[in-house]
Each structure stands twice: as C-alpha cells, then as structure tokens.
Amino acid sequence: MNLSTRSPGSAGSGISPIWVVAAGLAIIFGGLLIGSFAPAILPPQASAESRQIDALFRFMLAIGGSIFLLVQGMLVYSVIRFRAKPGDASDGAPIHGNTTLEFVWTIIPAIIVTVLALYSVSVWNSTHSIKPNEQTVGAVGARYAWTFNYQLDARALPSGVTLDQLEPNIRAAVENGGLTLSSTQLHTWVNQPVAVSMNTQDVNHAFWIPGMRVKQDLLAGRTTEIRFTPIEAGVYRIVCAELCGSGHGNMAGSVDVNGNLVGAWLIVHESEDAFRSEFFDPLARAALFPPEDPVERGRQILASGVYPCASCHVVDDLGWNGAVGPNLNNVGSRAATRVAGESAEEYLRISIRMPGAYLVPGYNNLMPQFNAEPGQPNYMPDDDLDAIIAYLLTLKTS
Amino acid sequence: MATISVPLIGGRAVEGKRFGISDILRWTVDHKVIGIQYMLTASFFFIVGGALAMLIRWELLTPTLDIMADGQQYNQLFSIHGTVMIFLWIVPMMAGFGNYLLPLMLGAKDMAFPWLNAFAFWLIPPAGILMLMGWFVGQAEAGWTSYPPLSTLYSLDGQTLWAMSLHLLGLSSILGAVNFIVTIKNMRPVGMGYFQMPLFVWAILATSIIILMATPFLAGALTLLILDRVVGTQFFNPAQGGDVLLWQNVFWFYSHPAVYIMVLPAFGILSEVLSVHARKPIFGYRAIALSSLAIALVGFTVWAHHMFTSLTPELRIPFMITSMIIAVPTGIKVFSWLGTLFMGKIRFTSAMLFGLGFLSMFVIGGISGVMLASVPYNIHVHDTYFVVSHLHFVLYGGSVFGIYAGLYHWFPKISGRMLDERLGRLHFIVTYISFFFTFFPQHILGMSGMPRRVAVYAPEYQSLNVVVSIASFILGISTFILIWNVIVSLRAGKRASANPWRALTLEWATSSPPPVTNFIGDPVPYRNPYGYGSESANAYLNALESAYGPSEHPSPDAPKAIKPAPAAGD
Known part of the structure; x- marks a missing residue:
C-alpha cells in the first residue's frame, strides 16, 4: 500500500x-x-x-x-472545503x-x-461508602407502591411518653426489638446520612430519587442497600425505575388536584426536631396508643401505608385515587350482594386473604395475597384485617 | 506489489437477472435472492416496529393514559417494538447486506453453504409471525430485556412465544455467521489476502465471530426462561432457590455484544460509502479493520454495565473500566473516517449524505456511551430516557443511517436501477432533522428525572415529550419517502451501469444486477480496494467503464466521451 x-x-x-x-x-x-x-x-x-x-x-x-x-x-x-466542484471528476489525494x-x-x-x-x-x-450515624430505614417495593418502615424502640419514644404509660403487650414489643412504623413516604432531615435497606414483595423494582442522584434495584430474593445524605430541606419525588408491570409508571410520587403529595416522596425536614414533631412522634403515638375503636384503628392502618392498597384503589376518605383495582367507596353495600349467602364482612375477608377467589368484573387478578402467618410474604395479622374490614364497611359514596 | 492494474479488459456486460415477486417468495439457494429476501422481510418488520413506536409516542403526548386501555397494553407495545427492531429489523437487515454483498466482494459465485444460507433465512418469517402471534394469547410485556420474575411468574403466554421466536432467530443468526466465516476464510480470490479485503467484509467477519460466541448464551438464557415458564423449573425464582441475577448476567452476556452485531456491519458500510464517495483511500485501513476485532473482543467483557444498579457494588468498577476502554477503538474508527474525508473530493450523493449523517449522529451516541460507563453518573440516569436516547443514537443514528447509506449505495447493483437522488436528498434532510429532535431531547428528559418504560409521567415533562412525539411522527413519515423512492425507481428509475460510483471493490466489476453466477469467469480484484487517486486505479475504473458502460461521474479521460449524467433519474 x-x-x-x-x-x-x-x-x-x-x-x-x-x-x-x-x-x-x-x-x-x-x-x-x-x-x-x-x-x-x-x-x-x-x-x-x-x-x-x-x-x-x-x-x-x-x-x-x-x-x-x-x-x-x-x-x-x-464537507465545505473538500466538496467536489461541479464537473470535477478527479479523485482525492491518495493518502492511506x-x-x-x-x-x-x-x-x-x-x-x-x-x-x-x-x-x-x-x-x-x-x-457509596458507609457514613457514621446513619438513619436506617427499611423500604419495601410492591406492585405498585412503596412502603417505608421505621424502627420504634425504647430510646426513640416521643417526648413525654414513658414505658410505664404503655399497655403491657405494646411495652413488651417496644422493649423486645421495637415496633415497626410504616409510611408511604420516606422522612429524614437535613444533613442526616440515610441508609435504606430494601426488599421487594414481588418483581424487581428500582428505587430512584432524581434529586439525590441515587438509584438501586430491588431484587427478588435479595436485600439491597442505598445511601445518601440530603443537604436541602424539601420534598423529592421517589420513582420506580425498573419495569415492574402494568402500573410501573404509577409507582412514583405524584401530586393530586388539590396540590397534596400522593404516594412515594422523600420529605427532608429542616432538623431532627422537625422530623420528630412533624412526622415521627405522631406516628409513634398512634402506634403506642392504638385507638380502641376498630373502625378508627382500621383507618389508621390503611392511612399509614403499611399495606400498599393506595396505589390501586380509590378511597375518597383517605385521598386514594389508584386506578388499577376496584373503587372502594361504598364497598360495604356492594360486597353484601356479591356472593349469595355470604355477608359483606366474609366477602371482604376472602377478597383480601385470597384475591383471586372473586374478581370484580372488568378487573384482573393483580392484587397480592395478604397472608395470616408471620414469616409469609405480605403478612397481615388477623387483628389488622378485622380493623381494616370494620373501617371498609363504613365507607360511603362521596 | 501486484502489477495487475487493468485485469478486466475484455470483460463484458451481460444481462443480469432481475428478480420478480415470484423469485422472492420461493425457496432458492442464490445468495443474491436470499439477500433480497432478508432485506424485504426485515423492512416489513421495520414498518411493524415503527408503527409500534408511533403508538408509543402518541400515548406519551400527555402525562396520563390516553389511547391505551392500561399500562399493560403500553408495556406490550415497547416490549415488541424493541424486540422487533433489534431481532427482526437490524440484525436480519445486516445479514441481508452480508448475504448479497459478501460473495460479490470476494469474487465468488455463492456462499460456502448455499442450502444452509437459505435455511437460515427461512427461519425468520415463522419466528416473526410467532412473535406477533403473542397478541392473541397475551403479548410479552416485560420489555425486550424480559427480566424475571416479571417475565416468568407475572407474564402471559405471549412471553413464551417471544422466547421461542428469539430461539429461532438466534439459530438463524448462528447459521448465518458460520456461513460468513467459512466463506471469508475459504473463498477469497487469488490476490486477496485478509488485508486486501473490503472493510465491509472485515466488519462481517468480526460480527460473525461475535454472533458465534455470544448467541449460544442467549439460547441458554431463553431455554431456562422457557423451562421456568412451561415446565415448572425454578431457575429464576428466588423463593425456590433460583436467582434473578442469573438471567441478567447471561442475557447481557449476549445482548451487549449484540450491540456490536448491529453496529459493526454499519461501520463496514460506512467505510465503503465514505471512501467511494469522497474519492479517497480509506484512512488507516488496518486500524479500522483491527479495531473491529478489538471491539469484538473487549465487547465480551463489558456486559455488566447494563446492571450497574443491580450488580454487587464491588463489581461495578471493573466493568466501568472495560466499558471505557472500548471507547478507544471506536474513537480510532471515527477519526479514521474523518481522515478519509479530509482532502477528498466529496460527492453529495444520498448514500454519502447518510454516511455523513451517521458519522455526526453516532458521535453523540459514543459520547453519551462513555458518560454512561461512569458508574456514579450511570446510577442517576440508569433506566431513564437518557439511556433510550443513547441507544437510539447508536442504533438509529448509527445502524439505521448505515443501512440507509448502504441502500442508496448498493441499490443500483441490486436492482439495476438508480434511486432518485432528489428524493434521496429529501429523505435525508427530513430524516436527519426529525431524528435529532426525536432523540436528543430525551437526554434531558432522562437527566431531569423521567424513567423509561412508563405510560404515565410527571406533568413537568410534557412539553419536551410533545416535541419528541411530533418529531417522531415526522421521522416515521420520512421512511415513506424512501419506500416511495424504491417503488418509483424500480419501475422507471434510470438504468444503472455496472459501476455507477466508480468503486474499486469487486461487486462493481460485474453487471447490475449481476448474472446468476455473479461473474463471467474468475474476476481479479484490484490490488487495493481503496486505491483511489492513483493512475492504475483510474485505468482500472476506465477499463470497467469501457466494458460495462459509463458511471454516474465518468472520468474525463475515460475512453469514450460521455454526456454528464443528471443527478436524478430519467
């Protein structure tokens, strides 16, 4: 050549x-x-x-x-300098x-x-290194909602609350490892390093907060971790970034017509005091002193987001506007007529324990099964179920 | 140095065989017909995949669900869009170019295994039908990557058809690759060593090596997926001791090299087109040829960069380093192509315009690729529209622009007719601009927080999505300019001579279209496929013109004075 x-x-x-x-x-x-x-x-x-x-x-x-x-x-x-002039049929320089x-x-x-x-x-x-004094939070991804779990142990009791004031079984739970408080939102405060430990109840998801620049997949069968340190107070959308099914796009924080935050958001409070007074202490008090009335307790459980119902169902009383599953307003009167010989209470119990048993026409079998035994996935104790049903039966059309 | 400068004096024009519809539809072992069969089949699926893309962009005009009944329907759209575009458009289209051109470029009469060649092609139509049949049983909805457990425990039966279809397409690909490698190894003409081969042949060689090494891993992953779905094994079910990362690793061990399967042949096309239409030797022949092999080799060590958010954190840095290394051979190619243009005599044919468009758009995909290789930045934009943008700059700005350049360049050889250059320029301008505005804003969408694969999104992203969707509709329409051009040119296009571009590679040393046996006698290749600008090359090309008729830009010292050819068809 x-x-x-x-x-x-x-x-x-x-x-x-x-x-x-x-x-x-x-x-x-x-x-x-x-x-x-x-x-x-x-x-x-x-x-x-x-x-x-x-x-x-x-x-x-x-x-x-x-x-x-x-x-x-x-x-x-x-292109400009070496374009062939009209009529020039010669070749370029023979440079190899x-x-x-x-x-x-x-x-x-x-x-x-x-x-x-x-x-x-x-x-x-x-x-991605481990920071000192991290706030540890658990995150659970499920189609199509996030739940964040906070540990409440004896050292983290709200101000003014002592162990003596608690009912014996709750006191025992607090002393033996602590209670788990749940929320659909992730709360922390400025300059606090956060470590989130994540599990999925079904398929893979990915936890992403664009404002924090961090992302980590949730993998079926594994626990994964993610770390960040917020430096500005504010609210930041949490997004699912790994395709997880029909409602993948809904598995992110959103804003409803009234300007309220719905679903998964990171809330960064100004200080630890603000975090405690605005978020943690009210949540802790509700868990430490559960209302006697099952209807009220049921409402509290569902509002806490410990079960990911909000992403799929409509409940006006709670501000839910999910579109994947049946509307739950006035569900009590409809549930009573669904299956002959079965009360509304029995129908709802079966529909939560075995969602595939009865399908509302027009809806697919997409709901996770909520199991009665600890250790099973989607564990829902009988106490909780009773309270939730009691509350659901009170819902009216708005 | 070889002394044969004018080997073909005495060669004569023969009436090549034009292929009718009936030829295309029947079983034949003629590599030229098979090449056309590949191209037409792939083009059909390009339109299918494009229609799906249009539906996707229509849905994304607003932040809420509009035309789709639910998210599942939307997920099926992009799952099949991605799979069809990769496995039924770009891969078989490149195989079509390879099939048509390789024996011609090597002066051979057919591929090494003609029957196997036909068999490999005929696997594709049933595979494509199988994939589209998914809509009758619940189409695959887990994306073209189909991660378990979404694709195993939570998907409908279309997912099984999807996997079976890919099995057939993978087999087709492997058989084609074997054929290419054996043909290149054994059927080169006298006087053509490996380093006298056209760079397109080098690209097909590198591609075939990748296919042969990587595609069996896809087959392995698909087999496990089908077993999990149909037989009840639990390879990917962690509740029963399976592992969801097993799929990700094996799948990407194929699917990252698959990127090079799609883009290396386009690199080969670009090397041919730039050199011929800039009338200048390719700059750094060996560097371009060997960098293809380097990319093929290093391409096997980078797969886990697709898993930066799922991979164990300790393993991320090694894969970042290998991924960045691959930028070096790619850079060598880009600079060599620029060097080819420098001091050339650039002719703005449609083929050249798409070649230049390729170069300018692929660079953006390359730059965003290096950014994506950087772990901390990747973490932020992983699985966002930034990645969607990057991959379309590589596969549309690269592979599809390469295919377009190749079509304008070789259509005269294949059909015996010139394409209309005015329509070609219009096609280029509309495609180039609408391509840019379809995909460039997606970088910004991804960085500012929009994940990929969502039918509903936060309202603040709507304005850019509207820009993207409108540009994409124009991009979709621009394809029909090419289709129209092909139709009118086939019917009434200007007759093409044997060598309309005055190119030195062997496929131009026979009539257009070539006779069934490709050549009359054994052709002797010009000693350097890119030896433009030398007197002996000029003499060789003039001899070709006197034997086969004038080119589009005849040399002034050609034997016969010929009127200047108009740019457009007559």
Missing part, C-alpha cells in the same frame, strides 16, 4: 498553524461552555452525592462537548494513513478515559 507520510493537517491543505491553534482554543472553550449547561439540565442539587456526581457530569460534558465540536467541526470543514496521527488519536482518547475512570472511581468510593 502506498503509505504516505504527509500530514494532512499541515501539508497540502494549506492551513496555517494560527488557525489550528484558534480552532483548538474554540473547541476547548466551546466544550467548557457546553459543560456549563449541566446545572440547567439536572434537578437541583439536594444531596451531598449530587454535588460530586454533578461535578463529574459537568467535567464529562465539557470533554464530550469538546470532542463533539472537534468531530462536527472537522466534518463540516471537510499517517502513523503519527493514528498514534495520537489512539493515545489521547486512552488518556481521557483513564482520567475519567480515575475521577469516577474516586466519586464512587466517596458516594
């Missing part, structure tokens, strides 16, 4: 070195300019991780922008390659990716 040693950048094309330098500077500054758009595209930085990750992205965008300008610039230049040039454009990208890799490793090591 006719390997020419001429450099196409200098000889033949008649480009002066000044233009080459000017183009190089334009490409570098153009890349920096493109990089400066990064904050406008990404959500506001609300976690310690987001600062580092955004800086990394901005760096990559600047380099990527420079490469983009270099390639497109070369392309446009060649240039070893120096090929060496350069192998080495420079290699150096760039090495730098990117080192930078990425350092960001990764610092963002």
Whole structure:
C-alpha cells in the first residue's frame, strides 16, 4: 500500500498553524461552555452525592462537548472545503494513513478515559461508602407502591411518653426489638446520612430519587442497600425505575388536584426536631396508643401505608385515587350482594386473604395475597384485617 | 506489489437477472435472492416496529393514559417494538447486506453453504409471525430485556412465544455467521489476502465471530426462561432457590455484544460509502479493520454495565473500566473516517449524505456511551430516557443511517436501477432533522428525572415529550419517502451501469444486477480496494467503464466521451 507520510493537517491543505491553534482554543472553550449547561439540565442539587456526581457530569460534558465540536467541526470543514466542484471528476489525494496521527488519536482518547475512570472511581468510593450515624430505614417495593418502615424502640419514644404509660403487650414489643412504623413516604432531615435497606414483595423494582442522584434495584430474593445524605430541606419525588408491570409508571410520587403529595416522596425536614414533631412522634403515638375503636384503628392502618392498597384503589376518605383495582367507596353495600349467602364482612375477608377467589368484573387478578402467618410474604395479622374490614364497611359514596 | 492494474479488459456486460415477486417468495439457494429476501422481510418488520413506536409516542403526548386501555397494553407495545427492531429489523437487515454483498466482494459465485444460507433465512418469517402471534394469547410485556420474575411468574403466554421466536432467530443468526466465516476464510480470490479485503467484509467477519460466541448464551438464557415458564423449573425464582441475577448476567452476556452485531456491519458500510464517495483511500485501513476485532473482543467483557444498579457494588468498577476502554477503538474508527474525508473530493450523493449523517449522529451516541460507563453518573440516569436516547443514537443514528447509506449505495447493483437522488436528498434532510429532535431531547428528559418504560409521567415533562412525539411522527413519515423512492425507481428509475460510483471493490466489476453466477469467469480484484487517486486505479475504473458502460461521474479521460449524467433519474 502506498503509505504516505504527509500530514494532512499541515501539508497540502494549506492551513496555517494560527488557525489550528484558534480552532483548538474554540473547541476547548466551546466544550467548557457546553459543560456549563449541566446545572440547567439536572434537578437541583439536594444531596451531598449530587454535588460530586454533578461535578463529574459537568467535567464529562465539557470533554464530550469538546470532542463533539472537534468531530462536527472537522466534518463540516471537510464537507465545505473538500466538496467536489461541479464537473470535477478527479479523485482525492491518495493518502492511506499517517502513523503519527493514528498514534495520537489512539493515545489521547486512552488518556481521557483513564482520567475519567480515575475521577469516577474516586466519586464512587466517596458516594457509596458507609457514613457514621446513619438513619436506617427499611423500604419495601410492591406492585405498585412503596412502603417505608421505621424502627420504634425504647430510646426513640416521643417526648413525654414513658414505658410505664404503655399497655403491657405494646411495652413488651417496644422493649423486645421495637415496633415497626410504616409510611408511604420516606422522612429524614437535613444533613442526616440515610441508609435504606430494601426488599421487594414481588418483581424487581428500582428505587430512584432524581434529586439525590441515587438509584438501586430491588431484587427478588435479595436485600439491597442505598445511601445518601440530603443537604436541602424539601420534598423529592421517589420513582420506580425498573419495569415492574402494568402500573410501573404509577409507582412514583405524584401530586393530586388539590396540590397534596400522593404516594412515594422523600420529605427532608429542616432538623431532627422537625422530623420528630412533624412526622415521627405522631406516628409513634398512634402506634403506642392504638385507638380502641376498630373502625378508627382500621383507618389508621390503611392511612399509614403499611399495606400498599393506595396505589390501586380509590378511597375518597383517605385521598386514594389508584386506578388499577376496584373503587372502594361504598364497598360495604356492594360486597353484601356479591356472593349469595355470604355477608359483606366474609366477602371482604376472602377478597383480601385470597384475591383471586372473586374478581370484580372488568378487573384482573393483580392484587397480592395478604397472608395470616408471620414469616409469609405480605403478612397481615388477623387483628389488622378485622380493623381494616370494620373501617371498609363504613365507607360511603362521596 | 501486484502489477495487475487493468485485469478486466475484455470483460463484458451481460444481462443480469432481475428478480420478480415470484423469485422472492420461493425457496432458492442464490445468495443474491436470499439477500433480497432478508432485506424485504426485515423492512416489513421495520414498518411493524415503527408503527409500534408511533403508538408509543402518541400515548406519551400527555402525562396520563390516553389511547391505551392500561399500562399493560403500553408495556406490550415497547416490549415488541424493541424486540422487533433489534431481532427482526437490524440484525436480519445486516445479514441481508452480508448475504448479497459478501460473495460479490470476494469474487465468488455463492456462499460456502448455499442450502444452509437459505435455511437460515427461512427461519425468520415463522419466528416473526410467532412473535406477533403473542397478541392473541397475551403479548410479552416485560420489555425486550424480559427480566424475571416479571417475565416468568407475572407474564402471559405471549412471553413464551417471544422466547421461542428469539430461539429461532438466534439459530438463524448462528447459521448465518458460520456461513460468513467459512466463506471469508475459504473463498477469497487469488490476490486477496485478509488485508486486501473490503472493510465491509472485515466488519462481517468480526460480527460473525461475535454472533458465534455470544448467541449460544442467549439460547441458554431463553431455554431456562422457557423451562421456568412451561415446565415448572425454578431457575429464576428466588423463593425456590433460583436467582434473578442469573438471567441478567447471561442475557447481557449476549445482548451487549449484540450491540456490536448491529453496529459493526454499519461501520463496514460506512467505510465503503465514505471512501467511494469522497474519492479517497480509506484512512488507516488496518486500524479500522483491527479495531473491529478489538471491539469484538473487549465487547465480551463489558456486559455488566447494563446492571450497574443491580450488580454487587464491588463489581461495578471493573466493568466501568472495560466499558471505557472500548471507547478507544471506536474513537480510532471515527477519526479514521474523518481522515478519509479530509482532502477528498466529496460527492453529495444520498448514500454519502447518510454516511455523513451517521458519522455526526453516532458521535453523540459514543459520547453519551462513555458518560454512561461512569458508574456514579450511570446510577442517576440508569433506566431513564437518557439511556433510550443513547441507544437510539447508536442504533438509529448509527445502524439505521448505515443501512440507509448502504441502500442508496448498493441499490443500483441490486436492482439495476438508480434511486432518485432528489428524493434521496429529501429523505435525508427530513430524516436527519426529525431524528435529532426525536432523540436528543430525551437526554434531558432522562437527566431531569423521567424513567423509561412508563405510560404515565410527571406533568413537568410534557412539553419536551410533545416535541419528541411530533418529531417522531415526522421521522416515521420520512421512511415513506424512501419506500416511495424504491417503488418509483424500480419501475422507471434510470438504468444503472455496472459501476455507477466508480468503486474499486469487486461487486462493481460485474453487471447490475449481476448474472446468476455473479461473474463471467474468475474476476481479479484490484490490488487495493481503496486505491483511489492513483493512475492504475483510474485505468482500472476506465477499463470497467469501457466494458460495462459509463458511471454516474465518468472520468474525463475515460475512453469514450460521455454526456454528464443528471443527478436524478430519467
């Protein structure tokens, strides 16, 4: 082969070195300019991780922008400068390659990716490491809702509450490992490192908070973890990012017509005191002093989000507007007529313990089965079920 | 250095065989007919997949469910859109180019195993029907990646048909690859060593090696999936001791290399098109040829970057490093193509326009690919529209633009007619602009928080989604400009000479379309398939013109004075 040693950048094309330098500077500054758009595209930085990750992205965008300008610039230049003039049927210069040039454009990208890799490793090591004094929260993903579990033990009792005030069985539970408080929302406070330990009840999901820049899949049969440290008070949408079925798109925080937050949101309070007074203590009091009235208790259980009913059902009293399953307003009167010889109470009990037993026409068998035995998936104690049914039977059409 | 400069003086034009509908529909072992059969079948599924994409974009015009009854119906749309576009459009389309061109480029009369070649093709139509039949039994809804347990315990019977269909397509792919490798190894003409092969042949060789090594893993994963769904095994059911990551690992061990199966042949097409239409030798032939092999090799070590949010955290960094390394051989190719254009005599044929469009759009996919390789950033945009954008820049901006460039470039050879260049330019302009506005805004959607595979989304993302959807409708319509062009050109297009582009590779050294035996006698290849700009190449091309008729841009010193050819068909 006719390997020419001429450099196409200098000889033949008649480009002066000044233009080459000017183009190089334009490409570098153009890349920096493109990089400066990064904050406008990404959500506001609300976690310690987001600062580092955004800086990394901005760096990559600047380099990527420079490469983009270099390639497109070369392309446009060649297209204009080396287009065949009308009537010119001759061929281009017989240049087959240039070893120096090929060496350069192998080495420079290699150096760039090495730098990117080192930078990425350092960001990764610092963002996913275990932090001191983490708030640990459990997360459970189920089609199509999130539940967050907080531990309530003797050290975390609300102010003014002592163990002596508690009923014996609740006191025993608090002393032996603690109660689990549940919410559809994840609450924490500014500058508090959070570690979320996650399980799924069915298929794989992915836990993503765009504002925090963190994401981790929930894997069937495994427990996975995710860590972040919020630095700005506010509310941040939690999103499911792994396809989980029909309601995948609904498995995210949303805002209803009245402007209320519905479903999965991260709420970052101003301080630990605010976290306790606005969220944790009321939830803890409700669990420590359960109402005697089963209807009230049933409402409390469903409102807490410990069972993921809200994502699929409509209950006006609780502000639920799920569209996947049957509407539960006034369910008591309908349930009484559904199966001959079966009371509304029995019908609802079977429908929750064995959702496939009776299907409301027009709806698929999508509901998880809620089991009576501890240790089974979707455990729902009989006490809870009784209270929930008592509450459901009181629902009216609004 | 070889001294044969004008090997074909004395060659003569013969009336090549034009293929009618009846030829296309019947069993034949002629690689040219099989190539056309591949292309037509793939094009049919391109329209099917495109129609599904239009429905997806229509649904996404608003943040709520509109035209779909529920999320499940929507999930079925994009699951089949992705599967069809990958396995029934790009992969078989590239196999079509390979089948048609490879024996011609090697001066051979057919593939090494003609019967096997036909068999590999005829697996595709039933596989495609099987996949579409899923709609009658509850279509697959777990995405083209079909992660268990969604695809095992929670999906309808269409998922089983989906897996069986992919089994057939994988088998077809493997048989085709064996055929390509054996053909390239054994049927090169005298005087053509490996480093005198056209770069498209190199690309098909690298692709075939990947197919042969990777596709059996897809078959393995699919077999386990079918067993879990049908026989009651529990490979992917953790409640019974199975593991959901087993699927992800084995699936991506095939499906990442599959990206190169789809894009390396397009690289090959691009190398041919850029060199011929820039009238300049390819810059750094060996670097381009060997970087394909490097990509093929390193491509087997990067699969878990698709699992950065599910993989054990300790394993993420090694896969980041291998994924970044692969940017180097890809960069070599891009710069070599730019070097090919530099100081050329660029002719803005439709083929060249799509080649240039490929280069400029693929670069964006390459840059976002390196960003995605970086673990901390990937974590944020994983499974978002950023990834959707990236993969379409690679597979549409790369593979599909490559296919378009190849179609404009080789259509005269295949059909004996020129495509209309005015329609071709219109097709390019509309496609290029609408492509950019369909996919570029998706980067921003993903980064700002929109996950992929959702039918409903937060209202703040609507305005960009409307832009994307409208652009995508234009993109969809632009395809029909090409289809119209093909139809009118087949009926009344300008007759193509043997070598309308004055190209040096062997497929142009026979009449258009070629006779059944491809060549009269044994052709002798010009010593360098990219030797443009030399006097001997010019003499060779002039000799071809005198034997077979004038090109579209005849040389001024050609034997006979020929009137300047109009750009458009007559």
